[in-house]
Amino acid sequence: MxxxxxxxxxxxxxxxxxxxxxxxxxxxxxxxxxxxxxxxxxxxxxxxxxxxxxxxxxxxxxxxxxxxxxxxxxxxxxxxxxxxxxxxxxxxxxxxxxxxxxxxxxxxxxxxxxxxxxxxxxxxxxxxxxxxxxxxxxxxxxxxxxxxxxxxxxxxxxxxxxxxxxxxxxxxxxxxxxxxxxxxxxxxxxxxxxxxxxxxxxxxxxxxxxxxxxxxxxxxxxxxxxxxxxxxxxxxxxxxxxxxxxRNAPVIYGEIAGWGATHDGAHTVRGSGGSPRQYERSMRLALERADAAPADVDLLIPDALGVPENDATEASAINEVFGAGGVPLSTQKSLTGRIYQGGAALDVATALLAMDRQVVPASAGTRTPAPGCELAFVPETRQAVVDTAMVSAHGFDGYHSSLVLRRLDRGAMAATGG
The missing domain is CATH 3.40.47.10 (Thiolase/Chalcone synthase)
Known part of the structure; x- marks a missing residue:
């Protein structure tokens, strides 16, 4: 690029x-x-x-x-x-x-x-x-x-x-x-x-x-x-x-730093949560293209489907990439419903606002994590450094996508000429 x-x-x-x-x-x-x-x-x-x-x-x-x-x-x-x-x-x-x-x-x-x-x-x-x-x-x-x-x-x-x-x-x-x-x-x-x-x-x-x-x-x-x-x-x-x-844009919320899109390559059957390996691969591709390490990610907003087998697949992929409890995770879909393609776009808006305000919203909907889904849910809305965020989506029929967003410091850019 x-x-x-x-x-x-x-x-x-x-x-x-x-x-x-x-x-x-x-x-x-x-x-x-x-x-x-x-x-x-x-x-x-x-x-x-x-x-x-x-x-x-x-x-x-x-x-x-x-x-x-x-x-x-x-x-x-x-x-x-x-x-x-x-x-x-x-x-x-x-x-x-x-x-x-x-x-x-x-x-x-x-x-x-x-x-x-x-x-x-x-x-x-x-x-x-x-x-x-x-x-x-x-x-x-x-x-x-x-x-x-x-x-x-x-x-x-x-x-x-x-x-x-x-x-x-x-x-x-x-x-x-x-x-x-x-x-x-x-x-x-x-x-x-x-x-x-x-x-x-x-x-x-x-x-x-x-x-x-x-x-x-x-x-x-x-x-x-x-x-x-x-x-x-x-x-x-x-x-x-x-x-x-x-044109001196009034705000630059963040840069699209990296992305990854993968597919299971297999017919989806009811009861299957999809491929953890391919979902994990979408996250790693996004990080690679962003020249970022898992430890650089300050916030992850996942798909959060609410279907047990799909949740287990997503949690497995997250833990493989970030390690158990390795990344703060927040989802708000239990407040709005799952909006399909609109939901992923809304999650991007949330991530950008979190970077702009340096605030992480509390994760909603999870009360007692299912076995294998013990992730690092953000317990309450709090001030936090959010310079890099990842948004991931786990679509039906084997689609997986991840996007890395990075906060830009315009003052630092001007100072370095970059």
Whole structure:
């Protein structure tokens, strides 16, 4: 890499809040945002809880003509991208459009829009769907709409690797920066809460059927029995370092220092937690590319699926890389639900905020660690040196990704000319 990629803007739309400030307050205070599903009647499903984005309203923020053409999932990306660009004090309309790009991750696209059109198809004698069904539900719709909205005409992509995609989007953005792009909107969002979308998720057998929001999602715990789904995610402004310095970007949250993506290379069967070796390998690749040792990592934010066999796989990989109790670990998914690709992007936002504030949020959800999952959970929110952080994701069907983020000291850079 000859061109360094840094993150200069963060936008959050998630169960934890509609801004980065609200998100940070939620996770540092340990407030659970999981509750009964309200977007439709879920009483007939075994899973009735989710992490919903509270009070989300796109009215006045997106042209009404565009609202009817797109899904809630895309609306959330509009708002998160707007936040991220404002945070970065960056106006893309002033830039060469061919040096700006969009790279996002999504698992399933526009579920609410698709639900509406499916019901129309099967309940209306005409057996038709609206013209926008062909684009609004499509998993690449958000990338397309964001690139149009912000006139980003550089190479743009959508990544689909379950939870791992939220990290893959950042590593891909870094590679695009190295190839000559100046700014990339990256991250991921999900809106997986509709009747047919929930039915698909329940089919996996991995969702929690707990009814108490405080105990339904317990990653690494002896009582872990699955995860609670959630919606939302984060958009991040990834920028070439010299470009950010030249325009005097108000904040540089951190550098994308290294990444690793691996795959089990085997068919996933129910009851299998995946390959600890391949997950471990993704972490080691990320460290190697960052020129960092395991001891350099001040904070690890893991996938924290809450499914016993997957938790055991993740814990085994962590211990192999860092040694038993070798790295402070914090997860907040039991507060928000697991947001698939959006969750990994939100974890990156959390890691960047921890580096910016030099505060580690308490790890939530684990009460009595299951055998083999006795990790170094951060017991309470505290001041701490966080110069290097790793975020890892353990996607379904054998995907593993890890990302190393490094804090930059602008004063030291200026003094050394680096």
């Amino acid at each position: 000859t061109r360094r990629a840094v993150i200069t803007g963060i936008g959050v739309v998630s169960p934890s809040g509609l801004t980065t400030g609200e998100h940070w307050e939620t996770i540092t205070s340990g407030r659970c945002r999981i509750g009964p599903i309200t977007q439709f009647d879920a009483s007939g499903y075994p899973t009735t809880l989710a992490g919903e984005v509270p009070g989300f309203d796109v009215t006045g923020r997106v042209d009404g003509r565009l609202v009817v053409q797109t899904d809630r999932w895309t609306w959330m990306s509009f708002v998160a991208a707007e936040q991220a660009l404002d945070d970065a004090s960056l106006d893309l309309s002033t830039m060469d459009p061919y040096r700006t790009s969009v790279v996002m991750a999504s698992s399933s696209g526009g579920n609410a829009f698709g639900q509406k059109e499916l019901q129309r198809l099967w309940s209306d004698p005409k057996r038709t769907v609206g013209a926008y069904q062909s684009i609004a539900w499509f998993y690449a719709a958000t990338v397309g709409q964001l690139s149009i909205r912000h006139q980003a005409k550089g190479p743009s992509n959508v990544l689909v690797s379950e939870s791992a995609g939220g990290l893959d989007s950042l590593s891909h953005a870094a590679r695009m920066i190295d190839r000559g792009v100046s700014v990339v909107l990256a991250g991921g969002l999900e809106a997986p809460l509709s009747p047919y979308a929930l039915a698909c998720q329940v089919r996996s057998g991995r969702l929690s059927v707990g009814k108490d929001p405080e105990s339904a999602y317990l990653p690494y715990d002896a009582d872990a029995s699955g995860y609670v789904p959630g919606e939302g995610g984060a958009v991040l402004v990834v920028e070439e370092l010299e470009h950010a310095l030249a």
